[in-house]
Amino acid sequence: MNFSFLNPLFLIGIAAVALPVIAHLISRKSGVVKKFPAVRFLIASRGDASARSRLKDLLLLLLRALVIVLLVLVFAKPALFTFAPAGSVGPRMLAIIVDNSFSMGYGGNFERAIDKASELIETLPDGSFGLAAPLVALGEGRLSPADGREALRNELRGIKISNTFTDNEKRLEDALAALEGAPGQTKEVVFITDLQKNGWHGGKTAGDWLRIIDVSEEAYPANRAVTGIDAGYGKDAVTLGLSVSNFSDKPQEQLLATVSAGGEDLSAYLDIPPGGTVTNELTIPGEYISGDMTLDKAQDKPSGEDRPALKEGSAAIPKDSLAIDDTRYFVLSDRSDFNVLIVDGDPREDARLSETYYLARAAETISEATGAHITVKDNDSFLVEKLSGYDLLFLANVGDVTEGRAKELGEFAVRGGTAVIFLGERVRASSYNALLKDLLPAELITEVEEETKIVPPPQSIFPEEVGERLSRAAVRKHIKAVPVPGAEVLLGLEDGDPFLIKKSLGKGSVFLVTSTADTSWNNFPITTVFLPVVKGFLDMPGSADEGKRNFVVGDTVPLDVLERTEGTEVISPSGKRYALDTGAALFENASEPGIYTVSESGKDYYKFSVNVDPRESNLAKLEAAPGAPEAPAGKGLVKVYRDIWRYFLWGAVMLFISEAAARAVFS
Amino acid sequence: MANGILDIETASRLKRFYFRSPSRVRGRKAGIHKSLYKGISPDFLEYKEYNRGDELRQVDWRLYGRHDRLYVKKFEDEVNLAWCILVDSSASMGYGGGDSRKLRYAESLAATLAYLLLRQGDSVGAGSFSGKDLSLMPPRAGNSYIAPILEKLESLAPEGGTALAGPLLKALEVLKQDASFVIISDLLTDESEIEKALQLLKAAKKDAVIFHVLHEDEIDFGFRGPIEFLDMESQEKVIVDADAIRDGYRKRIREFTGRLKLLCHEYESRYVLSPTSRPVEEPLIEIADK
Structure with a gap:
């Protein structure tokens, strides 16, 4: 800690110390000259008083001189300074974001990040304003700037490592936005991180406001992780697809992977190439699933309830520097089926003419990959079918819907099911509008017969290539529909009418296609985009949520x-x-x-x-830090000043009071 | 009346007071002072109206029977006395303004006393001294002599230093007759000088009254703050904080007057402190026979 002055020129004012002396001399010279007869007594008396007077004069002179000196020093702005890395000088408007994603648990990254943040806070010049926050907010997550180092220290103390994968850029931009209300022109965000590649979207946040401090000590931190467990349900066993990844530049040989379930351990030795992932299937025999051993269904099944029985376990590999991703947990559900019901409102003997021909073919194709069970029913059968066993429901040109069935459809969607409604000749708009009022995403108006094409909206839910091919689908006839509030038009027609409308209902969704599922009104089912669209229905959020564990x-x-x-x-x-x-x-x-x-x-x-999110396990680092680089040590050190002039001002005030008190005492 | 230094009203208030010499004197004419020569001239001289203080045995009762008024018989053994009133006209006596100017006060005191002394039949001479100089009018009797005395006193101007012994010695040499001395001065000179003067007077067997005239400022020192003082005689300068030294100064001036009083007592002279704030009649009453 050194001492200096920010305005040293003011030190010239120290010469003002002579003022009290000069003032005294001037007052003596220019003061009253009085003729007096008894001067000899004055001279004699002066001798008596001189000792006390000298003490008084000396003390007052000293106090006055010190007052002047301190006032001069206040203007000269005395400051203590330390040396800090270049680029960290002057009052700063600074947001310190500490990466607390779980990858920071590697080695001592997180501790180093906290130390670095603490060091930054301590070297902040007086008058700095800022915030210290975690990258992953564990609580409220509000970013609020504070004044003073103590507030920042408190904020820093509250930062704990999380178990979460992160979206760096949004949080950093939020931090910058939070500084907007802070005083000062230049705002700066310092991100203390392991510079993990995951979490960045191509470094688009690069800007002068962002400085990244990399606290990792390795160029390519090696990490192993259990990155997935996929359960495959068979008649007699459950097959667990255990995925283990090797995030390093060296091959991993004979890595022991162990699945623990129901008190039994199933092990395998894995050879994993650098940067590769190996999936190994481990089979849990049926007795563990349905028997009375540890994974007994009775343990998890509430008595008297028709609920699926559940089992849990974990898969682990030997601990490495990042231990949290070396174990992965799973819960099995015997709810293994994904059931799809297709209701054909216009069945024909010749299946190819049937309303749901193309729809069923598409669903069957998809089921080969997903294992979904497809059931096709006609209109009458649909009215008595129990819907609770299905995840996805297609209604194709269904003209007969009872009031009770309409209510059950609503409950089906609320529970998390997905209903896709195609229209057609048999559909009566007024009946649909009345019975399915709470279910339909749109109010049906009237049939429109004109040649038109499908136009995907700019923000399509489908992949880009699907969106382009959608325009090849020609629609000859459709029912004009007006979306209800809250419904979303996913696909539209050239004439502006909607083609595909979605409405969220409870945990599920309802889709309305304003044309037919066969080719009677359009050629959509025979286009190459029909299959991806149908698959899209299966992938919609809300589908089959029930049972996800x-x-x-x-x-x-x-x-x-x-x-x-x-x-x-x-x-x-x-x-x-x-x-x-x-x-x-x-x-x-x-x-x-x-x-x-x-x-x-x-x-x-x-x-x-x-x-934990397996993406966070890959510790590969970003090649070049986005945004402004950390001020390199090569630029040398600069002085970081800490103003102490306030203390001198207080000293001057105190001395001034002392001087007045001394005068009162001596008078 | 001479321009106010003689206050007739004050003098009138004091007309019943007599200023007698404490010792026997060599008077040649009848007076109120006891003659040094007892019985040398016991003849009746004159009647004098009885005044308080006259001895009852000298009352002529027969005359009282005829005129119903008291008269005392005066004999030749009560003689008059010559007084030499010396006023200090040194520069230091010029301090003050108006009636509180020390010289003015001294003049007034001298004039009043001279008037009263002449009125009681004594011879009065008046003079001034400054430095080693002495200017003296020889003592003479008669009320008419007050005019030249007043003229002399009014002509005084403050200048020079204060030296007491030298002028006094000159006065003793000049005076042919026996005389009592009245010295009106601020006595701001060396105490040795004062003692020397008192020694001279005692050696010459002269009665002396010392009126010590001081201005109020010299006694109370009511100045404030730092002041540069210039001595009126020595021209010495001194810068002092009046507030700081006030107590010390007062103490010193008290000690000075106290020592003078003792000194006068030691040399059988009468010391009367006469601040200019004090009415002239008061110091005079102090020395008068009541």
């Missing part, structure tokens, strides 16, 4: 609640209990990897697993 950290977990949310709680792997908010069957605190238990009224209902 494996999630990643940060996911919002939809819960299968028995009857009501009151009394339902989720128990985290560490034993922390989360009570559900009334009316919300969503769990938003999946921040910890492991097996979670859903409990209703004190009784375990089912379990689900939460794992």
Whole structure:
């Protein structure tokens, strides 16, 4: 710590120390000259008073001189300074974002990041303004700038490592935006990170405002991770596809991978090439699934309820420098089927003329890959079919819909099912509008017969190549429909009418196609885009949510609640209990990897697993840091000043008061 | 009346007071002072109206029987006295303004006393001294002599230093007759000089009254703040913080007057402190027979 002056020229003012002396001399010279007869007594008396007077004069002179000196020093702005890396000088408007994604747990990255942030805070000049925040907000996540180092220290102390994959750029931009309200012209965001490649979208956030400090010590940190467990359900066994990745530039040989389920360990030795992933299938015999051993269904199945039985386990590899991704958890569900019901409103003996011919063919093609079960029913059968066993429902030119069936369709969607409604000759608009009022994404108006084409909207949910091919589909006839509030037009026609409309309902979705599923009104089913669109329905969020048991950290977990949310709680792997908010069957605190238990009224209902995002396990670093580079040490050190003039001002005030007190005492 | 240095009203208030010499004197004419020569001339001289203080045994009772008024018989053994009033006209006596000017006060004091002394039949001479110089009018009797005395006193101007012994010695040499001395001065000179003068007077067997005239400023020192003082005689300069030295100064001036009083007592002279703030009649009453 050194001492200096920011305005040293003001030190010339030290000469003003002579002012009290000069003032004294001037007052003596220019003061009253009085003729007096008894001067000899004055001279004698002066001798008596001189000692006291000298003491008084000396003290007052000293105090006055010190007041002047301190005032001069205040203007000269004395400052203590230390040396800091170049580029960190002057009051700064700074947001310090510490990468707390779980990849920072590698080695001592996170601790180094905290140390670096702390060092930055301590070297911030007085008057700096800023914030210190984690990249992944564990709580509220609000970014609010604060004044002073102590506030930043407090914020820094609250930063903990998370288990989450991150979106760097949005958070960094949010941090910059949070600084907008702070004083000062230049805003700066310092991102202290391991510079992991994942999390960046091509470095588009590069800008003068961003400075990245890389705290990782290795150019290519080696990491192994269990990156996936896919369960395949057979009649007699469950096959677990265990994926293990080698994120390093060296091959991994004979890596022991172990799956633990029901007290049994299934092991395999894996050879993984550099940067590669190996999937190994491990089979759990049927007795473990349906028998009375550890994975006994009875353990998880609420008594008297027709609920699927669940089992859980974990897969692990030997711990490495990033241990959190060396174990992956899973929960098996015997809800293995994905059931699709296709309702044909206009069945024909010749299947090729049937309304659902193309639809069924497309669904069967997709089911080969997804394992979905396809069921085709006619209109009458549909009216008595139990819908709860299905995940996806296609209604094609279904003209007869009862009031009860309409209500069940609504409940089907609310539970998480997906309903896709194609129109046709048999559909009566008024009947649909009345019976399916709460279900339909649009109000049906009238049939329109004109040649037109499908026009994808700019923000298509389909892949780009699908969108281009969609325009080849010609529509000769359709039913004009007006979307209801909240509905979304996914595909439109050239005349401006909608072609495909989506409406979210509960946890599910309802899609309305304003034309037919066969070729009677359009050639859409025979175009190359029909299959991807149908597959898109299967992939829509909400489809088959019920029964999903494996999630990643940060996911919002939809819960299968028995009857009501009151009394339902989720128990985290560490034993922390989360009570559900009334009316919300969503769990938003999946921040910890492991097996979670859903409990209703004190009784375990089912379990689900939460794992870290496998993308975060790849520690490959970004080749070039986006944005402004960290001020290199090569630029040398610069002085970082800390103003202390306030103390001198206080000193001057105190001395001034002392001087007045001394005068009072001596007078 | 001579331009105000003689206040007739004050003098009138003091007309019943007599200023007697404490010792026997060599008077040649009848007076109120006891003659040094007892019984040398016991003849009746004159009657004098009785005044308070006259001895009752000298009252002529027969005359009282005829005129119903008291008269005392005066004999030759009560003689008059010559007074030599010396006023210090040194520069330091010029301090003050108006009636509080020390020289003015001294003049007034001298004039009043001279008037009263002449009125009681004594011879009065008046003079001034400054430095080693002495200017003296020889003592003479008669009320008419007050005019030249006043003229002399009014002509005084403050200048020179204060030297007491030298002028006094000159006065003793000049005076042919026996006389008592009245010295009106601020006595701002060396104490040794004052003692020397008192020694001279005692050696010459002269009664002396010392009126010590001081201005109020010299006693109280009511100045404020730092002031550069210039000595009126030595021209010496001194810069002092009046507030700081006030107490010390007052103490010193008190000690000075106290020592003078003792000194006068030691040399059988009468010391009367006469601040200019004090009415002239007060110091005079102090030395008068009541």
